[in-house]
Amino acid sequence: MIGLLSRTILMGTPLLYGSLSEVYAERSGVMNTAIEGIFLMGAWAGFVAAYQTGGNLVIGLLAAMGAGVLTAVLYGWITIYLKQQQIVTGVAINILALGICSFFQRVIFGVPLTPLIVEPLQPIAIPILSNVPVIGSILFNQNILTYLLFVLVPVASFVLYKTSLGLSIRSIGENPEAGDVAGLRVDRLRFLTILFAGVMCGIGGAFYSIGYLGMFTTTIIGGRGWIAFAICFLGNWKPYGVLIGTLIFGLAEALAISMQSSGQSIFPNELFIALPYILTIVLTVARRSFNVPAELGIPYRKEG
C-alpha cells in the first residue's frame, strides 16, 4: 500500500510539471498542443546529454529544458506571432519531434547491440521527515524533481492569483483587448508562458527517460503529454486542481504497474495499460462545471 502511494507520487510528478505549465499557458489564452512533442524532445535530449557525459543527470536536465524551450519557441512563434491554428500546429510539431528524436537517435547511436542505459535519478531520503511513519516513506523518500514540486505548486498558485504578473496572464486570457489597451503586451506575455511550458515539459519528459527508466525509446511518452494536457482541463485551470488531477492519474499508473508486475490477475494487462486513457475520457465526460478561459485558443489580432 505504501509502495503504491509512493509510486503514485512518482508517476504523478512529470504529469504535474506538464499540467502546471499548461495552466499558465491556457490561462493566458494559448493551448500548448505541442505538449506531447515537447515531452518527447525533453526525454530524448535529456537522455542523450546524460549518456554522452557519462551519466551526468544535471547536464541531461539542462539539455532537456533547452530542447523543450526550442520546441516551444517554434510552436509559440507559429501560433502566437503568426496566428496560426493551434491544434493543427501542435499536431505538426508533435510529428516533427517524433521524427527528430527517432532520426537522430539512429544517427548518434546507430543500431546498438546492447541497450543504452544511464543510471536514473535516485530517491533522496530527507532526514527526520522520512522517518515519520507512513507519510515519511510516501512523501519524503522521492527524487529531487518531486521535491521541487512541493515548492513549485504553491508558488505557481501564489504567482497566478496574488501577483500582478498572474493578474496580467489571467486577464489576457479572458479579455486581450482590455489588456492591450491597459498597456499589456499580449503576444509577448503569451509567448513567455509558452517558453515556461517548454522548460517545464522538457523536465517532465526527461523525468521518464533519465528520472525514472534510465533509457529512451520513441514510445516512452506514449500520450502522457496529452494526459497532462487533459489534467489541466480536469483541474479547472487551477494549480491545486491539477495537483489533485495528477494524483488521480499517478494512482492509475501506479495501479497499472503493480497489476502488471503481480501478473496474477483475472483482467488482461492491456486493460490496466489503457486505464489512464479510459479515466481521461470518463473524467472529461463527467466534469461539467468548466471555467474555460474565454479567449482560449484564439489568436489575438489587433484592430487596424
Added chain:
Amino acid sequence: MAVLLGLIVSGLLLLFLGENPLTAMAMLFSSLFRDGYTFADIFVKATPLMFTALAFALAFQANLFNIGAQGQFYIGSIVAVSASLLLQDKLPGGLVLIIVAAATILAGGVWGGLIGWLKARFNANEFLVSMMSTYVALNIMNYLLRTWLLESKGEYPQTNPLDKTVWLPIIFPGTRLHSGFILALLTCIGVWILLYKLPLGFRIRAAGQGKDATAMAGINYKTLYIIAFFISGALAALGGFVEVNGAQHMLVQGFNPDVGAAGIGIAILANGNPIGIIFASILFGALKVGGTIMGQLAGIPSSITELMLGSVMVFVILGYFVREKLEENREKAKLKEAVSV
C-alpha cells in the same frame, strides 16, 4: 513550395549522416520510378492515408477535431480481419468483402459516433476524447492479437493470413496496387459531393461557421456532431479495411502507426478539400515509399520519413501565414488605390 522546403530541410539533415543529400534525393526520385512495382506502391501507401485524411477533414469542416483517426483505423482493421477470417470459408469472396466493408463502416461509425455523442450530450471535449480513444483502441487490438485473434502457430502477435478469396482484387498484375485505391478515389469524390452538393454537407459546413447561426437556421447541431463523427469514424475504419484486405492480408501488431497523424497532415496540406486530399495523399505515399527505399539502399534510417512529414507540415502552416499576409497586402494596396483616386 512548402513541400520543397520540407524536403530541403530533411535533405540538409542528411549531412549529419555524412551522406550527400543531393545524391540521396536523386536516388529517392529515381528509385520511385525504377520499376512499376515501386511506382505502384506509392498509390498503395496513399490509399489508407486518403481515408484517415478524409476523416479529419470532414470533422474539421464542422469545426470538430477528430484526432482519433488512428484508433478508428485500428477498430476498422480489427473488425475487417475478424469478419474476413470468420466468413471466408463460408461465403463467396465478393459477398464477404461487401459484408466486411459494411461491418467496418458500422463499427468505425459507432466508435466515432460515440465521441460525437459524448460531445453532444455532455459537452465533452471531443479533441481529448478522440485522442484518448486511440490508446484504448490500440490496447483492445493488442489484447485481441494476444488472445482471440492470435495466429495458429502462436509465435508472433498477428493473425492468420486471409484467404486469397477475400483479398481486394489487384488492379495491375505484378504490383501490389489493389482496388482499394479505386474505392479511396471514389470515397474522396463522394465526400466532396456530400460536403459541397448535399444539404447534409451544407449543414456540416454551416456548423463549422458557428453554431449560433446554425441553431437559428433550424439545424440541430447536437445531432450534427454525432452524424459528423459517425461518418468521420466510418471513413477512418474503411481505411483499416482496405489496408487489411488490400495490402496486409493479415493483422500485425503495431502496423501503420502513423496513418492517423499523417492523415491530419494531409488534410492540412489539402486545406480540408477532399479532391486536394487525393493529390496530397499520393505525395505522402511517395515520401513514405522513397524513405523506405533510402533506408534499404543507403542505410539512412527510415525515420527520415517522419522528419520529412513533420517539416512539410510545419512549412504548410507557415505557407498559410504567407498567403494571409499576401492577401492582406493586396487588400491594403486596393484601399490605397481607392483612396488616391
